[in-house]
Amino acid sequence: MTAHPAPNARTDQNRNADKPGDPHIAARQKWMSVLARTSRARLETEWSENHGNESWTHLREPQIGMVMVRGRAGGAGQRFNLGEMTVTRCAVTLSDGTVGHSYVKGRDRIQAQYAALFDAVMLRDGSASDFIDTLAAEQAAAKRDHARKVAATKVDFFTLVRGEDE
Amino acid sequence: MYVAVKGGERAINNAHKLLAEQRRGDKTIAEIETDQIEQQLSLSVTRVMAEGSLYDRDLAALAIKQARGDLIEAIFLMRAYRTTLPRFAFSKPIKTAEMDVSRRISATFKDLPGGQILGPTFDYTHRLLDFTLMANGEAPTEAPSGENPIDENMPRVLDDILNYEGLIQDEPVPVDENAPVADLTREPVKFPAGRDLRLQNLSRGDEGFVLALGYSTQRGYANSHAFVGEIRYGTVSVEIEPEELGFAIDIGDIELTECETVNKFKGSKTKLPQFTRGYGLVFGQNERKAISMALVDRAMRANEMGEQIMGPAQDSEFVMEHSDNVQSTGFVEHIKLPHYVDFQGELELVRRMRAEVEERLAKAEAENGTSQPEAAE
Numbered sequence: 395m396t397a398h399p400a401p402n403a404r405t406d407q408n409r410n411a412d413k414p415g416d417p418h419i420a421a422r423q424k425w426m427s428v429l430a431r432t433s434r435a436r437l438e439t440e441w442s443e444n445h446g447n448e449s450w451t452h453l454r455e456p457q458i459g460m461v462m463v464r465g466r467a468g469g470a471g472q473r474f475n476l477g478e479m480t481v482t483r484c485a486v487t488l489s490d491g492t493v494g495h496s497y498v499k500g501r502d503r504i505q506a507q508y509a510a511l512f513d514a515v516m517l518r519d520g521s522a523s524d525f526i527d528t529l530a531a532e533q534a535a536a537k538r539d540h541a542r543k544v545a546a547t548k549v550d551f552f553t554l555v556r557g558e559d560e
Numbered sequence: 561m562y563v564a565v566k567g568g569e570r571a572i573n574n575a576h577k578l579l580a581e582q583r584r585g586d587k588t589i590a591e592i593e594t595d596q597i598e599q600q601l602s603l604s605v606t607r608v609m610a611e612g613s614l615y616d617r618d619l620a621a622l623a624i625k626q627a628r629g630d631l632i633e634a635i636f637l638m639r640a641y642r643t644t645l646p647r648f649a650f651s652k653p654i655k656t657a658e659m660d661v662s663r664r665i666s667a668t669f670k671d672l673p674g675g676q677i678l679g680p681t682f683d684y685t686h687r688l689l690d691f692t693l694m695a696n697g698e699a700p701t702e703a704p705s706g707e708n709p710i711d712e713n714m715p716r717v718l719d720d721i722l723n724y725e726g727l728i729q730d731e732p733v734p735v736d737e738n739a740p741v742a743d744l745t746r747e748p749v750k751f752p753a754g755r756d757l758r759l760q761n762l763s764r765g766d767e768g769f770v771l772a773l774g775y776s777t778q779r780g781y782a783n784s785h786a787f788v789g790e791i792r793y794g795t796v797s798v799e800i801e802p803e804e805l806g807f808a809i810d811i812g813d814i815e816l817t818e819c820e821t822v823n824k825f826k827g828s829k830t831k832l833p834q835f836t837r838g839y840g841l842v843f844g845q846n847e848r849k850a851i852s853m854a855l856v857d858r859a860m861r862a863n864e865m866g867e868q869i870m871g872p873a874q875d876s877e878f879v880m881e882h883s884d885n886v887q888s889t890g891f892v893e894h895i896k897l898p899h900y901v902d903f904q905g906e907l908e909l910v911r912r913m914r915a916e917v918e919e920r921l922a923k924a925e926a927e928n929g930t931s932q933p934e935a936a937e
Contacts, residue, residue: 419807427797427810459648461800461811463615464741465841467755467857468820469656470719471731473741474756476763477843479615479798481648481811497648497802499812500616537660538709544662545706547678 425516425526429509430498432529437508440525445515453493454485456503482506492518583628597621606815606844607631611885612638613745613764615814615843632766632885639886649800650741652808656818656841657716661794663845666717668787668822673721674714679793680845717790718820718837728822728835751877758860758876762853763842765883773859773873774852781871782859786821786838793817793845817842819850823858826865836865 429437460478467474483497484506494514496506515522584591598605598621608620612635619638627633663679666672678684692699715721722728742757749757762770777784795813802809819840827833838858840850859873872878882888 423807423809430810430812457646459646460614460642461649461651461798462647462743463651463798463814464653465656465759466653466731467759468718468731468837468839469716469818471733471839472755473653474759475650475741475743475745476654476760476841477610477613477615478642478647478745479814480619480645481800483648483802485804495802495805497800497809497811499798499814501618539705540662541660541709542705542707543703544677544679545708545710546704547663547680548706548710549676549678 422513422517424530425522426496426509426513428526428530428533429496429512431533432505432509434502434505434508436529437505437512440522441508441511444525445511445522448511448515449489450486450511450514452484452507453487454483456482456484456506458482458501458503461497484510486510486514488514488518490518583626592625594618594621594625597624603845604629604631604634606846607767607849608634608638610843610846610849611635611764611766612642614638614642632889636886636889649802652799652801654796654798654814654816656792656796656816657714657719659714659792659794659796659816659818660813661710661714661792663793664714664790666788666790668789669717669721672715672717674711677710714792716820718822722789722822722835726832726834729826729837731837731839749880751880752863753876753880755857755861758880759839759841759853759857761880761883762840762856765853766885766888767846767849767852769883769885769888770852770856771848773879774855776871777855777859777873782862782874783867783870784823784836784838784855784858786823786855786858788851788854789820789822789837791817791819791847791850793847815844817844817846817850819847819854821851821854821858836861 459481461481462478463476464473465476466472479499480501481497481499482501482503482505483495484503485496486494486507488494492514494510494512494517496509496513498506498509512522512526516526595618598617601621601624602617604624605617605620608623608631609615609617611631612620612623614620616638619641620634623634623637623641624631626637661677661679663681664674664677666676670676718728723730742754742760744757744760749761753761776782778786793816795815797810797813799808799810801807817840821838821840823836823838825833825835836858838854838856838861840853840855840857842849842853856873856879859871860876860879862869862874867874869875
């Protein structure tokens with residue numbers, strides 16, 4: 395049997411519906427998501443090479459905790475608590491008072507600290523834009539490479555022609 | 561009753577040292593590193609995260625190493641660790657429709673938009689031991705790439721295809737979207753349990769137990785014949801909305817396996833027959849668990865569907881009270897711990913009862929002047 399997609403596929407999962415209209419918020423969401431996916435080593439190196447002269451303080455020391463991940467029955471129905479994940483958060487203040495925040499998956503305090511620092515720098519003057527763009531491009535490329543490997547496992551079904559159809 | 565015992569400290573310390581030595585094994589063989597476990601025993605890691613109910617690959621790898629590969633012991637370690645952490649937030653409901661899929665198959669539709677994507681699967685392997693893994697180690701292979709990546713938007717079989725014709729029930733959504741969501745880690749479980757609590761319980765439930773119950777539904781101990789509408793495995797991003805920010809942020813990706821079953825239809829004289837649904841969602845790559853969970857979820861919806869309860873998988877209380885392997889192992893295994901005082905009490909009771917019976921028999925014998933009748937008479 396061939397399946398046909400619905401012309402008005404259900405959008406209960408609010409695809410893209412949660413993105414606030416504010417372009418500043420959208421830009422910040424983008425770089426925070428990129429930073430959350432960047433290794434501590436990468437962030438640390440970039441910071442020491444290009445932002446090592448910044449003076450800053452912890453507004454909130456890196457702290458390890460959890461987020462309860464929620465799902466929906468059937469993907470679109472009633473919400474339920476699936477299970478927890480470890481998360482580390484941090485907040486920093488730059489010398490001019492700009493505050494940067496981070497919430498990143500896992501338990502790496504240093505990663506969370508640098509993610510907050512880059513958030514602050516981006517908020518202040520966007521001076522890590524090139525770095526963020528590079529990271530975003532790398533992440534997109536890695537995702538694409540993986541999606542191509544996955545695509546190689548796509549099944550091409552064919553139906554055998556049987557006598558009675560001739 | 562369990563009464564604490566004192567003493568044996570030296571023996572206990574030495575037993576733990578012996579355990580550590582045996583865990584390490586033969587010292588001429590390289591010690592296994594936790595990152596090797598994380599990478600190369602990733603399906604064990606998956607199971608420990610799912611049933612430990614804590615997504616953290618490194619911690620799961622450590623737990624597996626510490627537990628010498630005993631996964632239930634490792635799950636116990638994860639559960640214990642999670643109690644030490646504060647909970648920062650609840651995520652927004654994850655969007656499995658937007659999953660970056662590594663695998664997506666349907667057993668109900670052959671030619672579905674987006675295609676059948678096999679991904680990394682044991683399906684269609686011959687289940688023959690591969691001795692080259694032992695002899696030469698694994699050859700560093702690179703999987704081939706397709707010319708184009710897979711479609712970014714994969715329609716959902718149940719919602720976007722079957723439901724288009726109204727052939728399957730909608731997922732019921734509560735009137736109040738902000739109604740509280742049950743959480744068995746914070747409140748004691750009460751029955752009858754809502755579907756939210758049942759799904760949480762099943763997702764962290766023991767794989768073997770949920771598998772066996774799922775199997776029982778197929779063998780006739782529930783009447784809900786199932787097809788796999790869709791299975792997806794891949795990554796989804798997790799979003800939270802921290803108070804200090806006031807908007808949602810993406811904190812990283814987690815791997816999930818999702819299974820939606822299409823079950824026996826239901827209708828009445830006035831309602832058109834429709835297929836019904838079962839749902840499974842678990843951390844990591846674990847199809848066996850996701851399918852089993854969907855079967856048991858559907859079976860536990862018996863009351864909602866007005867079905868007769870005819871098997872254990874339909875009995876929510878039975879399922880939920882026995883699905884947790886940390887709880888089960890705690891109670892089953894605690895009987896090996898010292899119960900000396902407890903047993904002493906039982907011993908004395910039996911001795912007293914025996915003495916009473918003996919006394920009565922002796923008295924009867926003295927009164928009748930006859931010996932006890934032979935057993936053969």
